[in-house]
Amino acid sequence: xxxxxxxxxxxxxxxxxxxxxxxxxxxxxxxxxxxxxxxxxxxxxxxxxxxxxxxxxxxxxxxxxxxxxxxxxxxxxxxxxxxxxxxxxxxxxxxxxxxxxxxxxxxxxxxxxxxxxxxxxxxxxxxxxxxxxxxxxxxxxxxxxxxxxxxxxxxxxxxxxxxxxxxxxxxxxxxxxxxxxxxxxxxxxxxxxxxxxxxxxxxxxxxxxxxxxxxxxxxxxxxxxxxxxxxxxxxxxxxxxxxxxxxxxxxxxxxxxxxxxxxxxxxxxxxxxxxxxxxxxxxxxxxxxxxxxxxxxxxxxxx
Numbered sequence: 027x028x029x030x031x032x033x034x035x036x037x038x039x040x041x042x043x044x045x046x047x048x049x050x051x052x053x054x055x056x057x058x059x060x061x062x063x064x065x066x067x068x069x070x071x072x073x074x075x076x077x078x079x080x081x082x083x084x085x086x087x088x089x090x091x092x093x094x095x096x097x098x099x100x101x102x103x104x105x106x107x108x109x110x111x112x113x114x115x116x117x118x119x120x121x122x123x124x125x126x127x128x129x130x131x132x133x134x135x136x137x138x139x140x141x142x143x144x145x146x147x148x149x150x151x152x153x154x155x156x157x158x159x160x161x162x163x164x165x166x167x168x169x170x171x172x173x174x175x176x177x178x179x180x181x182x183x184x185x186x187x188x189x190x191x192x193x194x195x196x197x198x199x200x201x202x203x204x205x206x207x208x209x210x211x212x213x214x215x216x217x218x219x220x221x222x223x224x225x226x227x228x229x230x231x232x233x234x235x236x237x238x239x240x241x242x243x244x245x246x247x248x249x250x251x252x253x254x255x256x257x258x259x260x261x262x263x264x265x266x267x268x269x270x271x272x273x274x275x276x277x278x279x280x281x282x283x284x285x286x287x288x289x290x291x292x293x294x295x296x297x298x299x300x301x302x303x304x305x306x307x308x309x310x311x312x313x314x315x316x317x318x319x320x321x322x323x324x325x326x327x328x329x
Contacts, residue, residue: 039066042075044082045196046180046203054206055138057147061173081177084109090175092116093143093163095245100165105175107131109182114151116162129153131182132190135232136204138176139163142242147172152232157324159237159247180204207232208305210242211298213291214274224274224292231305234318236282251282251289252325253309254318259285262306264299266290282306286326 043049050058065071071079086107091100104117106125114134115125133154140146147165149172154160166172180203187199208231214224215238227238227248234254237247254260266279267290276292278299283289293299314322 038073039070040072042077043072044079044181045200046184047072047081047177048180048204055140055146057140057169057173058138058176061169064170080174081181083178084182086175086178088171088175089120090116090164090166090172093243095162098243100163103164105164107175107178107182109185112182112186114179127155131179131186134179134183134204136176136179137206142210149176159232159235159250161243161245163243176204205233208309209301213238213280213293213298213302214276215292216274216290218287224276224290229291229302231302234309234314234321250325251284252322253306254284254322255312255314256310258314259283260310262303262310264303266292280306 048058050062071077086105088105089102090105092103093100103126104120104122106115106117107113108115112131114129114131116127117124118126129151130153135152137150137152139148139150142148142150143163143165145165147167147169149164151162151164152159164172166175183203184196184199187194187202191199210228210230212226213229214226216222216224227240228242228244230237230239230247234252236251236253238249239247261283263281264279266281267288274292276294278293278296280291280293280299280302281288282291291302293302
């Protein structure tokens with residue numbers, strides 16, 4: 027690298043990186059960065075087109091440690107990813123005939139969560155189940171294996187999207203694959219009448235979907251809020267309405283307005299409040315896609 031320079035080295039070792047393969051940034055966790063480096067320089071996976079890569083088999087079948095929904099224990103479970111069916115299934119027992127869940131790949135998001143799970147290889151999978159977002163947490167002892175699962179899911183998703191949107195380019199479709207959450211953290215919120223006490227909740231912002239949980243590792247959110255475009259009756263501002271009876275110990279308020287109701291949140295520190303406000307404003311200032319309108323209709327149907 028000293029002799030030839032970074033750009034020339036990249037033309038060799040990144041000559042054929044598949045569109046679906048997640049190239050980590052400095053913000054990503056260690057396991058993604060390490061496996062990217064090993065894939066490039068140790069295994070030389072991307073040096074020439076046409077190499078058989080482990081993410082492109084069309085099916086993947088193996089064991090992952092999965093966190094139990096109720097007891098919080100991690101137990102070994104069989105997972106099967108199928109490009110042909112467009113699904114990820116998991117089974118309670120290795121020889122079980124029927125899967126415990128069948129997840130459509132187009133509804134999956136996958137994001138590494140080492141701090142939340144307490145495991146360097148911890149992966150959070152979220153997907154839609156009966157109009158609600160379900161979270162499951164998995165890991166594998168091998169960082170190579172868990173990153174293979176992650177990129178295999180992305181490969182199947184890209185295949186699915188190419189079939190669904192035959193005229194679209196890779197550059198248009200790749201942003202629709204797995205994505206990191208925009209922001210997560212604790213805020214306090216009050217109920218719909220805004221006379222209830224403020225309660226501490228864990229919030230996750232995933233694109234236009236704001237979810238809140240009693241505990242960061244809960245399987246289902248206690249509630250979800252769709253964030254649409256500002257021209258459709260969505261708005262956000264700093265502070266709380268002057269008539270609010272604020273029982274929160276946290277003083278940095280946020281008022282979030284949707285066509286259906288207003289939500290009142292408080293943050294512990296001002297920097298958190300400003301970050302949430304920035305994300306909410308960015309989303310509300312962005313034009314909605316056809317898929318966003320479908321999601322909004324689904325939320326309205328549910329609520």
